[in-house]
Structure formats: structure tokens, C-alpha cells
Amino acid sequence: MKDWLKDLPKVELHLHIEGSLEPELMFALAERNGISLPYASVDEVRAAYDFNDLQSFLNLYYQGMAVLRTADDFHDLAIDYFRRAQAEGVVHVELSFDPQAHLSRGIGFDVQMEGLTRAMRHAEREWGLSTALIMSFLRDQPAEDALAVLEQAEPYLELIDAVGLDSAESGNPPSKFAEVFARAKSLGLPRVAHAGEEGPASYIREALNLLDVCRIDHGVRCLEDSDLVARLRDAQIPLTVCPLSNVRLKVVERIQDHPLPTLLEAGLKITLNSDDPAYFGGGVLDNYLVCEQAFGWDRPTFVSLARNAIEVAFMEEGRRQVLLARLDEFPTSA
Numbered sequence: 001m002k003d004w005l006k007d008l009p010k011v012e013l014h015l016h017i018e019g020s021l022e023p024e025l026m027f028a029l030a031e032r033n034g035i036s037l038p039y040a041s042v043d044e045v046r047a048a049y050d051f052n053d054l055q056s057f058l059n060l061y062y063q064g065m066a067v068l069r070t071a072d073d074f075h076d077l078a079i080d081y082f083r084r085a086q087a088e089g090v091v092h093v094e095l096s097f098d099p100q101a102h103l104s105r106g107i108g109f110d111v112q113m114e115g116l117t118r119a120m121r122h123a124e125r126e127w128g129l130s131t132a133l134i135m136s137f138l139r140d141q142p143a144e145d146a147l148a149v150l151e152q153a154e155p156y157l158e159l160i161d162a163v164g165l166d167s168a169e170s171g172n173p174p175s176k177f178a179e180v181f182a183r184a185k186s187l188g189l190p191r192v193a194h195a196g197e198e199g200p201a202s203y204i205r206e207a208l209n210l211l212d213v214c215r216i217d218h219g220v221r222c223l224e225d226s227d228l229v230a231r232l233r234d235a236q237i238p239l240t241v242c243p244l245s246n247v248r249l250k251v252v253e254r255i256q257d258h259p260l261p262t263l264l265e266a267g268l269k270i271t272l273n274s275d276d277p278a279y280f281g282g283g284v285l286d287n288y289l290v291c292e293q294a295f296g297w298d299r300p301t302f303v304s305l306a307r308n309a310i311e312v313a314f315m316e317e318g319r320r321q322v323l324l325a326r327l328d329e330f331p332t333s334a
């Protein structure tokens with residue numbers, strides 16, 4: 001099954017590129033930029049990745065990304081991830097990035113965009129990996145800051161496929177960003193948002209009603225509101241679920257307790273993703289594998305999850321049809 005899952009053409013819709021920073025690269029970039037790290041070794045970094053909740057992770061996530069300073073750093077970060085992703089059978093990656101987390105450190109928007117888009121072009125050329133870029137706003141920062149970033153992004157809109165909303169969820173409801181997302185919509189940008197990861201089901205409702213999002217990142221807490229589940233099912237709103245992340249951030253205690261089987265039984269449009277693979281113990285393939293081990297899903301179930309992701313990805317229609325055809329031909333008998 002492992003080889004079969006590896007070969008299955010998989011699409012990643014929920015990936016924070018800063019969360020793909022492996023400790024080895026963190027050390028290499030720290031050295032390149034003359035930055036000293038609060039860790040003596042790669043093993044010490046990994047040992048620190050023991051989280052109680054989303055905030056305890058975010059503290060290390062923002063600390064770790066301080067090694068990213070130049071366009072080459074952003075490029076190398078993304079290339080490092082694309083190389084691993086394509087080797088585990090990922091055929092399309094939608095990477096989100098947090099411009100405010102870099103602007104606040106004095107790293108220009110142009111620097112971030114140059115590095116990331118150069119890596120995206122390289123991935124397409126070198127590995128035939130298609131990519132899309134999601135610019136995320138930090139919900140624990142003022143909405144005015146998000147509006148200012150959106151303004152700064154205007155010369156780059158051709159290169160940005162969607163906007164998102166991430167960082168500390170509790171106490172930062174989607175309603176705070178209604179104006180920002182309305183502006184993004186007026187600029188023709190599709191919208192996604194983290195909701196119902198640590199925050200309540202009502203945040204998912206707000207994201208749909210006030211931000212007009214086409215996908216919900218995480219969304220696992222929708223199960224606390226049966227009317228919302230019915231709405232998500234009827235409209236087939238995709239949820240980008242990240243099982244390993246939910247375990248590591250203690251959204252669920254154990255993978256066996258994860259609501260994924262219930263979400264599937266409810267008829268929701270579910271996709272499997274990695275979120276922050278360097279921090280949560282694995283990429284897309286590992287997330288598929290852990291579900292296979294915990295839930296014993298069969299091959300057609302994994303094919304339908306992979307198909308969901310292709311169907312709702314920000315990709316050219318021609319590319320979508322090619323990938324759907326590949327999936328249709330993919331063998332499902334053992």
C-alpha cells in the first residue's frame with residue numbers, strides 16, 4: 001500500500017512554505033546569513049517541536065523563519081520542499097506564505113516574491129510540478145496591516161492565485177477581515193481561510209458568509225454544528241484537512257480520535273494535506289499513510305480524496321483534465 005500511495009498522483013492544497021523549513025536548512029541559512037540560533041544541533045531543534053497547542057507551535061514557527069533574509073533563501077526553502085514533494089508523488093502544490101511575518105523583519109515583499117516565484121518556475125521546468133501561490137494574512141495582526149499588504153501586492157497580482165487567513169485563530173474571527181477580503185474579491189482574487197482548527201464552528205460560518213471563501217483550511221470543528229455540516233455538504237465546500245498537524249497541535253489527542261471518518265461519512269469534500277511538514281512529522285504521503293494505518297481506508301477512498309483535491313485546486317483547466325485522466329487510469333486493484 002505504501003508504494004501505491006506514493007505513486008498515487010497527489011495534490012497539496014494546504015502548505016505553509018515557511019513550515020517546510022527543515023532544521024538542516026535552518027542551520028545552513030543561519031550560517032549563510034550570520035545568524036545565531038538558540039539551538040546547538042539539528043536534533044535539539046527537533047526535540048523542541050513538542051507542542052501543546054497552535055500558539056506554542058506558532059512561537060517556534062515565527063522564530064524559525066527568521067533565517068530567511070534574501071530572495072535566494074526563499075528560493076532554496078521552496079526548492080527544498082518541492083524536491084521532497086515530487087519524490088513522494090505530489091503533482092501540484094499550493095503554497096501559502098505569510099508576507100507580514102517577513103515585512104515586520106524588514107524583508108521586502110519583492111524579495112519574498114522573487115525567491116518563491118523563481119522556485120515555482122524551476123519546479124515546473126525541472127519536475128513538471130505545477131504550483132499556485134496563496135498570500136495569507138495574519139489574523140492576529142490588525143486588519144489595516146492586511147489591507148496595506150494587499151495594496152503592496154497589487155503589482156504582483158498576476159503571480160498570486162488566492163489570498164488566505166492564518167495564524168492564531170482563537171479571538172481573531174473572520175469578521176475582523178471582512179473589508180480586506182471584500183477588497184481582495186474586488187481585485188479578482190479567490191479566497192480561502194483557516195477556520196474551525198482551534199476556533200469554533202461559527203468561525204467557519206463567518207468565513208463563508210463574510211469572507212466569501214471557496215475553501216476552508218482545516219474546518220474539523222464543523223462537526224459541532226449539524227446545520228453547518230449540511231451546508232458544507234450541500235455546497236461541497238472543500239475542507240483542507242491536515243491529520244498529522246491536528247495530532248501535533250493537540251486538536252485531537254490521537255490519530256485514532258481524528259474526525260476524518262465522520263467527515264467522510266457526512267459526505268463532505270475532504271482533502272488531505274501537510275500544513276507545516278517540517279514541524280509536524282511528515283509531508284503529504286505521510287498524511288495519507290497515517291490515515292491508512294489509523295482508519296484502514298481502501299484504495300478507492302484514497303483515489304476519491306486525491307480527486308477532490310484536483311477538482312478544487314487553483315490550476316489551469318488543461319492541467320486539471322490531464323491529472324483527472326491520470327487518476328481515472330490509476331489501478332485500484334491490489
Ligand SMILES: Nc1ncnc2[nH]cnc12
Pocket residue numbers: 016019054061166167168169194197245275276
Ligand atoms: N496550522 C496553522 N494554523 C494557523 N496558522 C498557521 N500558520 C502556519 N501553520 C498554521
Ligand SMILES: [Zn+2]
Pocket residue numbers: 014016166194217275
Ligand atoms: Zn495551516
